[in-house]
Amino acid sequence: MDFGLTHLATSTDELRRQIAGIRWFHQIDLGNGIVTPGHDKSAEKLPRIGLPDDLRGKTVLDIGAWDGFFSFEAERRGAERVVAIDPNAWRVPVGPDNPWSGQEGFNLARRVLGSKVEDVDIGLDELTPERIGGFDELTPERIGGFDIVLFMGVFYHLPDPLPILERVASVTAERLVLETHADLLWLRRPAMVYYPGTELFGDDSNWWGPNLPLVKELLSAHGFRRVEVVHRRSFPFRLARSIRWRLKGDRFLAQQDRLVVHGLR
């Protein structure tokens, strides 16, 4: 993304200083060779998630937007309106228990990019078409609030994900982009693994690993007429990766991976 720095009253040095004061999750290209130093390889995820190239005229809701990489990308692809929400990252006070930077990264990137992405302070359990807005009139064809809803990297972090997925579906009018950690990828029955404590990657905010049949079932149950598997990797790839990780002393089982599934109305 290269929107230049024309929206900034600050110099490049000052901008670099501000960027250095933030702990970033996303790597966002702010133009003029400046990319925010997030640990997430954000741009590399783009080919995997199947976000349509042309979003002109579309409304987009980015749930769990964090520093906003995907919100800004949706805007760059022409979306008419983009709303970003992230109650978890943005509401929790920054301090000893939260080493991240709240909404500061999103706000700075939005300012530098001259972006019109809207931020809304709403809990995921409060999402309803009425509350989130973004629609003129509800009809059977247009049951939700946003044409495209991005729900990426969030499902497995939720202690109780099923009611939240129902809420997310209720605000999706056209296409839900669901990206998640997944487990039990060999199993044909719909199922989900529960991770007590820090079992998954040493992170106690990781709760669940659904498998693909479960994700498909849930999306169908929430009224998505078509469910497309946009990204999954083969068993040989996953096995090779699990061996590589094991040799490094880490654990990533061959039955685990990331999945991208789209639900279409």
Ligand SMILES: C[S@@+](CC[C@H](N)C(=O)[O-])C[C@H]1O[C@@H](n2cnc3c(N)ncnc32)[C@H](O)[C@@H]1O
């Ligand atoms: C791995 S990041 C994904 C960020 C972004 N959507 C992406 O795909 O790059 C996880 C996101 O889930 C959110 N999250 C984590 N735990 C949550 C919770 N209990 N409730 C709501 N959101 C949560 C975080 O705030 C963060 O935005």
